[in-house]
Amino acid sequence: TYELAVVDMFAGRRDAAHARFEEGLAVARRGGVRILEGALITARGCLLAEEGKLQAALEHHAEAARIFRDLGSRYREASALHYLATTYVERGEPTEALEVLDQARRRLQGVGAPRYEALMAACAASALAMLGRHEEAADAIARAEAALARVPNEPSLATAVAAHGLVVQTRAGRRPANEAVAEARPLVDATPTDDTRFALRALEAATRSTDATGAAALHVAADGGAFTLPGATEPVTLPSRSPLRRILAHLATLRVEAPGEVASIDDVIRAGWPGEKIFAEAALNRAYVAIATLRKKGLAELLVRTDGGYAISQAVVVRRESAGIKAH
Structure with a gap:
């Protein structure tokens, strides 16, 4: 199926290629063949880029990079990152x-x-x-x-x-x-x-x-203390010593250093309240409230929920600012 999809893609039969990619992905996922899943996602990302659907292509290549990273395949992860670039x-x-x-x-x-x-x-x-x-x-x-x-x-x-x-x-x-x-x-x-x-x-x-x-980029202070939305001139400052700062810093680090990686709700809890012993239900509630608060602060369109957790969208460029963020 992979080879036939690629043949269709280069022959200009894009609808047929998409159908074959979808068929192949269903088979790979049913069989738990993650290397094949990643390869098919990468190839479909290339097709989407050729069609000018660049946001969807970004999401595909980032997902493929995450799959190969989880599998420990450095060569394939590098390949997916190359196509993301x-x-x-x-x-x-x-x-x-x-x-x-x-x-x-x-x-x-x-x-x-x-x-x-x-x-x-x-x-x-x-x-x-x-x-x-x-x-x-x-x-x-x-x-x-x-x-x-x-x-x-x-x-x-x-x-x-x-x-x-x-x-x-x-x-x-x-x-x-x-x-x-x-x-x-x-x-x-x-x-x-x-x-x-x-x-x-x-x-x-x-x-x-x-x-x-x-x-235009989302600028995030290295400690997560403030951020400036794309196209904005005034930064949004988060409360001092707030778990919001640590959670945002963690999400920004993931977005820049591990494209496609997501933060599970447990990751959010560990980032926001490191080393703190909290009852499970209370910890989950804190984490969900923190995510909701970050969205209300201006990140509603950029902080996305995926199957595995939370991430800053691949649609936006992220810049971490070690010197802090000032108004423009």
């Missing part, structure tokens, strides 16, 4: 993409995966170029090319790296954008993969914009 690039959020790529690189330390080293460095190059950090972008492409040299005979990988190189040249003003797209398109058509098609979309985006500063 590509989706942030497509959303015009290069800073978030770079943070996720940094996590993916840490997962691959000691694993030896030159293919993903090349892809991640190339993606980082496009993100850096979007931010106008052109020298760093050129260095990242050089790292991608060095990793590519360690991967024998993979034309699609070479195409992806080359297309990201064209992104770097275009955004630095060294190559006319339309000319770069015209060069890359036939190469991508000849080697169509998720990676080459993403690289082409990143290049096409460079024809429409020459820079990017990223989307």
Whole structure:
């Protein structure tokens, strides 16, 4: 089913691909085959990104990263994080993409995966170029090319790296954008993969914009003492020594350091009242009241409930501020 879904996806039969992914996921979940579940979720996330459904794609890649993290599969987790980063690039959020790529690189330390080293460095190059950090972008492409040299005979990988190189040249003003797209398109058509098609979309985006500063973010003080909502100028301050601060800090840390991870209600209790002995019913009530209070303070749309617990939505960029938060 996985292979047939991918064939349908690359043939442009998107409805058929979605149906096959859904069928495969049902089988994987019934059988408890979590590696297959994660692989199918990743692939469907790539299809959603190609359809421009970027929020759904983010959620898929974050879920896949969590599944592979739970399984202890560092290589697959890094792969899912890479695709999460590509989706942030497509959303015009290069800073978030770079943070996720940094996590993916840490997962691959000691694993030896030159293919993903090349892809991640190339993606980082496009993100850096979007931010106008052109020298760093050129260095990242050089790292991608060095990793590519360690991967024998993979034309699609070479195409992806080359297309990201064209992104770097275009955004630095060294190559006319339309000319770069015209060069890359036939190469991508000849080697169509998720990676080459993403690289082409990143290049096409460079024809429409020459820079990017990223989307408005949710800024959270490192201790959880205050936060500023996306687009807002005034921070919301939480009471001193309040469990709300510790819970928010925990949720922000999870969101940044472990995309897709959720805080169970027990995690919320441990974060809010560390070491405190509380009767179970009273602890649950405190936790639910704390979550409700954070939502009333302004996080109603951003603090989401999932099957496993609570998390800050993947739809928003999160910035932890070690120096605290001040009004703008």
